[in-house]
Structure formats: C-alpha cells, structure tokens
Amino acid sequence: MDIKDFEQKIEKAQARLENWLQKLMEVSPNSERLSEATEEIMVGLEELQVATEELYHQQEQLETANREAEAERQRYLELFDYAPDGYLITNRWGIIQEANLTATEMLNRRQDHLVGKPLSIFIPETERRPFYFLLHRLRQQETIAGVEIEIQPSNHCAAFTAAISIAFVRDEQDRIVGFRWLLRDISELRKAQIENQRQQERSQLIAEIALKIRQSWQLEAILQTAVTESQKLLQTERVVIFQLESDNTVTAIAEASSKDNSCFSGQNFICGFLPAEHSSLSKPQNNFGLSQVIPGYYFKLTNQTQSTETIPQPEITNLIAPIYVRQKLWGFLAFHRCQQQLPNSLPPSPQWQEFEIEVCEQLADQIGIAVSHAEFILNMEQLVATRTEELRASNLKLQQEIEERLRLEESLRQSKNGVYLIADSLPILIAYVNNQQHFHFSNKAYELWFGKSVKEIYRSHLQEVLGETIYGQIEDKVDTVLSGQDVVFEMQLPYRNADLRWVNINFIHHHVDQKVQGFFALIEDINERKEIEQMKDEFVSVVSHELRTPLTSIHGSLRLLNAGKMGSLEGKSQQLVELAEKNTDRLVRLVNDILDLQRLDSGKTTIKKQPCNTADLISTAAETMQEMARQQSINIEYDPTSIPLVADPDCILQTLTNLIGNAIKFSDPNSSITIQATERIQDILFQVGDRGRGIPANKLESIFERFQQVDVSDARQKQGTGLGLSICRQIVELHQGKIWVESIVGEGSTFYFTLPK
Amino acid sequence: MVHKRILIIEDEESIQILVKLALEMNSNWEVITASDGKEGIATAATEVPDAILLDVMMPEMDGFTTFENLQANSITESIPVILLTTKFQSTEPKQLQQLGIKGLIPKPFDPVTLENNISQILGW
Numbered sequence: 001m002d003i004k005d006f007e008q009k010i011e012k013a014q015a016r017l018e019n020w021l022q023k024l025m026e027v028s029p030n031s032e033r034l035s036e037a038t039e040e041i042m043v044g045l046e047e048l049q050v051a052t053e054e055l056y057h058q059q060e061q062l063e064t065a066n067r068e069a070e071a072e073r074q075r076y077l078e079l080f081d082y083a084p085d086g087y088l089i090t091n092r093w094g095i096i097q098e099a100n101l102t103a104t105e106m107l108n109r110r111q112d113h114l115v116g117k118p119l120s121i122f123i124p125e126t127e128r129r130p131f132y133f134l135l136h137r138l139r140q141q142e143t144i145a146g147v148e149i150e151i152q153p154s155n156h157c158a159a160f161t162a163a164i165s166i167a168f169v170r171d172e173q174d175r176i177v178g179f180r181w182l183l184r185d186i187s188e189l190r191k192a193q194i195e196n197q198r199q200q201e202r203s204q205l206i207a208e209i210a211l212k213i214r215q216s217w218q219l220e221a222i223l224q225t226a227v228t229e230s231q232k233l234l235q236t237e238r239v240v241i242f243q244l245e246s247d248n249t250v251t252a253i254a255e256a257s258s259k260d261n262s263c264f265s266g267q268n269f270i271c272g273f274l275p276a277e278h279s280s281l282s283k284p285q286n287n288f289g290l291s292q293v294i295p296g297y298y299f300k301l302t303n304q305t306q307s308t309e310t311i312p313q314p315e316i317t318n319l320i321a322p323i324y325v326r327q328k329l330w331g332f333l334a335f336h337r338c339q340q341q342l343p344n345s346l347p348p349s350p351q352w353q354e355f356e357i358e359v360c361e362q363l364a365d366q367i368g369i370a371v372s373h374a375e376f377i378l379n380m381e382q383l384v385a386t387r388t389e390e391l392r393a394s395n396l397k398l399q400q401e402i403e404e405r406l407r408l409e410e411s412l413r414q415s416k417n418g419v420y421l422i423a424d425s426l427p428i429l430i431a432y433v434n435n436q437q438h439f440h441f442s443n444k445a446y447e448l449w450f451g452k453s454v455k456e457i458y459r460s461h462l463q464e465v466l467g468e469t470i471y472g473q474i475e476d477k478v479d480t481v482l483s484g485q486d487v488v489f490e491m492q493l494p495y496r497n498a499d500l501r502w503v504n505i506n507f508i509h510h511h512v513d514q515k516v517q518g519f520f521a522l523i524e525d526i527n528e529r530k531e532i533e534q535m536k537d538e539f540v541s542v543v544s545h546e547l548r549t550p551l552t553s554i555h556g557s558l559r560l561l562n563a564g565k566m567g568s569l570e571g572k573s574q575q576l577v578e579l580a581e582k583n584t585d586r587l588v589r590l591v592n593d594i595l596d597l598q599r600l601d602s603g604k605t606t607i608k609k610q611p612c613n614t615a616d617l618i619s620t621a622a623e624t625m626q627e628m629a630r631q632q633s634i635n636i637e638y639d640p641t642s643i644p645l646v647a648d649p650d651c652i653l654q655t656l657t658n659l660i661g662n663a664i665k666f667s668d669p670n671s672s673i674t675i676q677a678t679e680r681i682q683d684i685l686f687q688v689g690d691r692g693r694g695i696p697a698n699k700l701e702s703i704f705e706r707f708q709q710v711d712v713s714d715a716r717q718k719q720g721t722g723l724g725l726s727i728c729r730q731i732v733e734l735h736q737g738k739i740w741v742e743s744i745v746g747e748g749s750t751f752y753f754t755l756p757k
Numbered sequence: 758m759v760h761k762r763i764l765i766i767e768d769e770e771s772i773q774i775l776v777k778l779a780l781e782m783n784s785n786w787e788v789i790t791a792s793d794g795k796e797g798i799a800t801a802a803t804e805v806p807d808a809i810l811l812d813v814m815m816p817e818m819d820g821f822t823t824f825e826n827l828q829a830n831s832i833t834e835s836i837p838v839i840l841l842t843t844k845f846q847s848t849e850p851k852q853l854q855q856l857g858i859k860g861l862i863p864k865p866f867d868p869v870t871l872e873n874n875i876s877q878i879l880g881w
Contacts, residue, residue: 544843545814545843548843548864548865549769549771549772549864550771551865552771552772552775552864552865552866553769553771553772553774553775555865556772556775556779556865556866556867556868557775557868559867559868559869560775560778560779560782560868560869563869565778565779565782565783565868565869566778566782588865595843
C-alpha cells in the first residue's frame with residue numbers, strides 16, 4: 001500500500017471522525033461524556049497526526065535508502081558486467097540464469113542467449129564428464145575451490161582454460177538453489193607459465209651443456225660437446241665453432257649438423273663476420289649483446305681461389321657469438337639455420353628468437369670459460385709433464401745417489417768393520433771417551449789390559465774402568481784434553497791389576513764446532529822399550545867407562561912418550577907414537593860424543609837454565625877455540641854485544657865450540673870466521689860463519705844427522721866424529737830453539753841457531 | 758920445587774902407574790897409591806898426604822863414600838881431595854865445593870899437564 005493512500009485514508013478517517021464529532025456536538029452539545037469522548041478522540045486524532053508525520057519521515061528515509069540501494073545495485077551491475085572475470089549464476093542443474101558482460105564475451109554469446117542455456121555446452125566434450133561430476137559434487141554441498149576447466153565457446157573459437165570459483169546460491173530456507181560461478185581466463189597466465197617453464201628448461205639445458213663442456217679437459221671433446229648439445233638445444237641445422245687465426249682468418253674446429261654432414265670441419269675461412277668493434281680483440285666488459293644475426297651471407301673458404309665474393313645464401317640465417325678466452329677474442333660460435341627448416345612452433349622469420357640469441361651468447365661464454373680451463377689444464381699438463389720429466393730425472397739421479405750412497409755405506413761399513421778389525425788387532429789400546437768421561441769405544445787391547453769386556457767398558461766411566469788410584473793419577477790430564485789441549489805422557493799402569501808396566505799415553509781431543517766432544521785415548525805398552533832403553537843406557541855407560549879407563553892409560557902413556565917426558569925417541573918411533581896419540585885423541589872424542597848424545601837422547605841430561613849473556617858465551621867459546629884457530633892460522637871475529645838470556649851456559653858453550661870447531665876445520669888458512677848474536681822479536685839468533693868450502697844443498701839437512709858428514713873422508717881428515725852437529729841440534733832443541741845452515745858452495749857456510757828469550 | 762905427597766885411590770893399576778909416572782917424573786912429588794876405597798882411607802890416615810886424587814867409579818866402595826869416610830876422620834878430613842872422574846859423572850862444581858871437594862879432573866886427563874892442573878886447583 002502506498003503511503004499516500006494510507007495518508008489519505010487517515011485524513012478521511014479524521015474528517016469522518018470530526019464530522020461525527022460535529023454531529024455529536026449538535027446532538028448533545030452539553031453531554032459531558034461526549035465532551036470527554038470528543039476530547040479523547042481529539043487527542044487520538046492528534047496522536048494519529050504525529051504518527052502520520054513520523055510515517056512520512058520514515059517513508060522519506062526509506063525512499064532515500066531505496067535510491068541508494070538502486071545506485072548501489074547499478075554500480076554492482078556495472079561491476080558485475082565489467083568485472084574482468086566472468087560471472088554466472090546457474091541453478092542446481094547448471095542452467096545459466098544470469099551472466100555478466102565479461103561472461104558473455106568469454107562465452108561469445110549475447111546475454112539473453114545465454115540465459116536458459118546449460119553451462120555444459122561450453123565445455124568441450126572430452127571434459128564434460130568431469131564437469132558433470134563437478135556439478136554432482138556441488139549439489140552434495142561439497143565446497144570446491146581452485147578448479148580449472150577448459151572452456152570452448154564455440155567450434156570456431158579457440159578453447160581457453162578458466163580458473164573457477166564456485167559459491168552456493170541459497171533460498172530463504174537455506175536450501176541450495178543454484179551456484180555462482182566466477183570464471184577467470186588463465187590461458188595467458190598458463191602461456192606465461194609454460195614460457196617460464198621453457199625458459200627454465202633452457203637454462204637447465206644450458207647449465208647441463210656447460211657442465212658437459214666443463215666435464216672434459218680435452219679441448220676437442222669440449223668443443224664437440226658444445227656444438228652437439230647446442231645444436232640439439234636450438235634445433236638448428238648446423239653449429240660450428242670457428243677459431244680465430246693470427247691472420248684473422250678462421251678455422252672451423254668443431255661442427256655439429258642435423259644432417260650429419262660436416263662440411264666445414266677443419267677448413268680455413270676468410271671471416272665474413274668479424275665485426276669492426278672486435279678488431280681490438282679484447283673482451284668488452286659485458287659479453288652479452290655482442291652476438292649478431294647475419295642473414296644472407298656466410299664466409300668463404302680461403303682456398304677458394306675462383307671467387308673472392310662472399311657466398312650469398314639468402315635462405316640461411318646465421319647467429320654468431322664471439323668467444324672470448326681470457327679477455328681476448330678467441331673465435332666464434334655460429335648457428336646456422338635454413339628458413340624452411342624452422343620448427344612449426346617458431347614464427348617463420350629470419351630473426352632469431354631473443355632467447356636463442358641469449359642462449360647463443362651464454363654458450364659462447366661457457367665455451368670461452370671451458371676453453372680457458374682446457375688451455376689452462378693443457379698448459380698445466382704440459383707443466384706437469386715437464387715437471388714429471390724433471391722429477392723423473394731427479395728421481396733417477398736420486399736413485400743413483402741412493403745406490404751410490406748404499407755402496408758407500410756398504411764400503412763404509414766394510415771399512416768401519418775393517419777399522420774395528422784393525423783397531424782390535426793393534427797392540428795399542430784405543431778408546432774414545434766422551435766429554436762426560438764415558439767410554440764410547442774401546443778395542444780388544446783394552447779388554448786384555450783391564451780384564452773387562454768391550455761391553456763392560458762401553459758407557460762406563462773412566463774411573464770405573466781404570467780404578468780410583470790410576471784415575472787420580474791421570475785426572476788432570478783428562479781435564480787438560482777436555483779443555484782442548486792434547487796430552488802425551490808416560491806412566492806406569494798395572495797390567496790386569498798386577499805388574500806395573502810403562503805405557504805411553506796419548507790423549508787427542510775431538511771437537512765439533514769449537515766444542516770438545518771427547519777424546520781418543522791411545523795407550524801404548526812401552527815397557528819393553530823402556531827396559532831396552534835402560535839396558536842400552538847401562539850398556540853405553542858401562543862400555544864408555546870401561547873404554548875410558550884403558551883409553552886414559554893408553555892416551556896418557558902415549559902423551560908422555562910423545563911429549564918426550566920419557567926420553568927422546570928416534571924419528572920413526574916418534575912418528576908412530578904421534579900417530580897413536582892422534583888416533584887415541586880421536587877415540588876419546590868419539591867416546592865422549594857418544595856419551596854426550598846418549599845422555600841427551602835418554603833425557604838424562606837436564607837443561608839447567610840460568611841467566612847469562614851472549615857476550616860471555618861467545619867470548620868464552622872463542623877463547624876456548626883460539627888455540628885451535630891459531631894452529632890453522634884462522635882469525636876469529638866476534639861481536640861483543642851483550643844480550644841477556646836464560647839458558648844452560650855449558651850446553652850453549654858446547655854448541656858454540658862445536659860450531660866454531662867445525663868452522664875452523666873447514667876454513668882455509670888465513671881466513672876469518674865470525675860469531676855473532678842478534679836480538680830478535682821472539683828469540684836470539686846466533687850465527688857462526690866461515691869462508692870455507694861450503695855445503696852442497698842436498699846435504700844441508702842431513703849433516704845434522706849422526707855420522708853424516710859432507711864427505712865420508714872428513715871424519716878421518718878433519719878429526720871429526722860425525723856427531724857434533726847432532727849434539728848441537730839436541731841441545732838447541734832442548735832449549736826450544738832451532739838450528740839450521742845456509743851455505744854457498746865455494747863461498748862459505750853460516751850456521752844459525754835460535755834460543756828463546 | 759916443593760915436595761908434595763899425593764895419594765891416588767884408584768882401582769885401575771894402569772892409571773896408578775900413569776899418575777905416578779906423570780907426577781914423579783919432573784918434580785920431586787911423591788905418589789902413594791891405594792887400589793880401593795878402604796885401602797885409600799887407611800893409607801890416608803897413616804900417611805896423611807898433601808892431596809888425594811880419588812877415582813869415583815870403584816868397586817865395593819865408590820869415590821863419594823870414600824870421601825865421606827875421609828871427611829868423617831879428623832886426621833884425614835882436612836886433606837884436599839880432587840875427584841878423578843869420567844866427564845859425565847861430574848856434578849855441579851858448586852855442589853862439589855859445598856861437599857868440600859876441591860876440584861875435578863876428568864878422565865882421560867893429559868899426564869903432561871896433570872901437575873899444573875893439580876897445582877892450579879889447590880892453589881900451590
């Protein structure tokens with residue numbers, strides 16, 4: 001009912017009431033009850049008025065709401081129609097009841113043609129069974145989301161995939177009366193997805209190719225893998241890798257062909273595609289975008305003499321990417337495709353797909369890396385080969401050295417054994433004692449002497465082996481040798497703890513880097529020698545005494561006879577007596593000299609040093625020999641310089657008189673001999689010079705030996721014993737001096753000796 | 758020339774004879790001989806010579822022992838003694854002097870100059 005009708009009815013009722021009231025007032029104007037009733041009616045009427053106004057107000061509000069709702073609905077409808085998704089409402093059986101504009105476009109029908117049609121007619125026949133099943137599930141109130149269905153608007157139109165969302169349409173009793181279908185064409189998305197997947201697959205393939213390429217270290221295998229795999233991936237007719245030569249020509253070094261006809265491999269070409277910007281031959285920062293598509297021409301064989309033109313091949317299109325190895329242009333990866341061989345899925349265009357270009361560049365890049373690796377490895381292999389060869393050579397050398405060393409060791413071992421054998425067979429006690437005074441080596445002789453086995457001695461302390469008494473006697477010598485000074489001494493050592501025997505002990509220190517490590521202790525049994533020496537000494541002493549006594553008598557008697565003390569002798573007798581006396585003299589001198597030397601040798605003559613001076617010694621000697629010199633008419637000249645020295649004056653006098661006597665003997669009459677002493681930095685030099693016959697060079701040394709004279713007849717003619725110079729040398733050496741002679745034959749000799757200050 | 762009596766104690770007879778000949782020949786010296794130490798000591802004590810020539814190397818009693826015995830006897834202690842010795846049995850002259858030995862004549866000696874040698878040593 002319209003509100004205005006309602007209003008009019010109220011007004012009518014009001015008017016009728018008022019009318020009735022009028023009539024009533026007329027009928028009974030003074031009726032109280034009537035008046036009350038009238039009053040009530042009036043109030044009621046007023047209330048009614050108010051209610052009516054409210055009603056008006058409400059109606060206005062309602063109208064506004066209605067308008068808004070209508071506008072909303074309009075907007076909704078617009079939205080509904082122009083939404084990017086198709087929107088359909090069907091009943092429970094899939095009959096379309098409503099469709100928005102998008103849906104009509106999707107299904108390629110007018111809106112009014114759609115209503116009343118079953119949705120299933122837009123489903124391709126093959127997909128209908130699942131669709132019916134879907135409806136069935138929906139009717140079972142199963143919530144279904146994320147379903148994709150295939151839509152085929154008509155036989156002429158392409159099918160597309162739609163993602164659908166389905167909601168239920170319910171009546172007041174909440175019963176499902178239909179479904180709302182939201183359709184979204186996802187074929188583009190699907191395409192993109194497929195493209196993406198293909199892209200991924202290609203990336204995967206490139207990665208796999210790269211892996212395969214890098215799996216090999218052989219350059220040839222790498223390149224062959226690269227072209228074979230690339231050819232498979234891009235489905236081109238031919239893939240060739242060209243290597244850039246130094247003359248800017250290129251050589252095909254790897255090739256893969258769909259038809260298995262390798263017509264480029266190994267051939268050299270003039271490069272028809274070497275771009276100008278590659279002339280620098282160094283790799284730009286970014287490798288990508290460097291490839292180029294070269295339609296219509298290729299390159300020509302360098303040995304193709306008849307034509308210098310590039311070969312136009314319009315049906316062929318080439319995709320060429322530079323290959324850089326270590327920043328330098330190394331060669332090219334060339335894809336070669338005939339137009340008619342293009343796969344159906346690709347547009348019939350000479351242009352290469354962007355992804356193909358990208359793949360080409362990536363492959364070129366990968367090949368570059370692989371080549372770089374391969375070259376590096378090849379280089380490494382060469383290095384390794386060289387190194388291996390070197391190692392082999394040095395190994396061989398080492399082997400030889402080892403063998404040599406083994407031989408040496410063997411011979412060393414043998415010689416060591418030999419040394420041990422020798423050491424053991426020697427009668428000398430040989431041992432090595434370390435600086436802790438422990439034996440490290442001892443020979444058999446030690447074992448015999450000390451009655452201890454070599455094993456017992458090994459690593460034992462000196463004191464343990466020698467016993468305390470003996471150790472006490474040699475302790476200071478051990479200290480001396482361990483301080484780095486060799487020691488030689490003689491002592492009496494008990495043999496097997498019994499008889500004392502004389503031994504000569506030699507301690508020789510052994511050091512490494514200035515540090516004394518130990519010493520060799522050599523002990524020689526000299527007991528027999530000592531005994532013999534003693535016997536000799538006694539013998540010489542007895543003999544000389546026994547000789548001397550009769551000599552004294554003979555010499556004295558002859559002297560008396562010769563001196564005419566017993567009366568004068570006749571001429572021949574006198575001569576004989578003279579001869580006898582002379583030779584007795586010589587015999588006496590000889591005995592004296594032998595005794596001298598024996599005593600010097602045996603060490604029985606000890607040097608008794610005392611302060612003296614050269615002037616006294618020389619003048620005494622000269623005066624002693626003056627008579628002899630006078631007899632030979634020889635002049636003795638001597639230097640009166642007095643140089644103090646400490647020496648045994650008797651010994652030095654003996655030396656000087658010996659030398660002067662020699663000088664006189666070997667000087668010509670009326671010549672001079674000179675005696676001189678000179679002070680030098682460390683010693684005093686004595687010289688006795690003559691102008692005699694001189695000594696040949698080969699005798700300069702030997703004349704100091706016993707009975708060695710320049711001439712064998714000298715002993716007889718010059719009254720010498722042949723022992724004088726030996727005695728001189730013994731005396732000088734006992735003084736730690738030296739004696740020698742310098743001489744020129746025919747001019748004279750000078751004997752020198754030195755004495756320390 | 759002054760008369761002197763010299764005792765020679767020497768086991769070797771030839772030396773005794775030589776000394777006797779050498780010293781008695783030209784001078785009026787008298788030479789008495791003894792053949793060993795023991796005899797020498799006895800002779801020295803009875804004869805009391807002006808000097809004694811004493812051989813060092815003698816059997817039984819050597820020269821030094823004999824000298825010690827001579828020194829031990831008051832009669833003989835003042836008699837000057839000269840040792841007759843082979844060269845290398847000599848000890849230091851100073852040591853000899855300390856012992857009281859006046860001098861040393863080495864064998865073999867020169868008989869011609871023996872008298873002079875003795876006179877020189879003893880300051881006669």
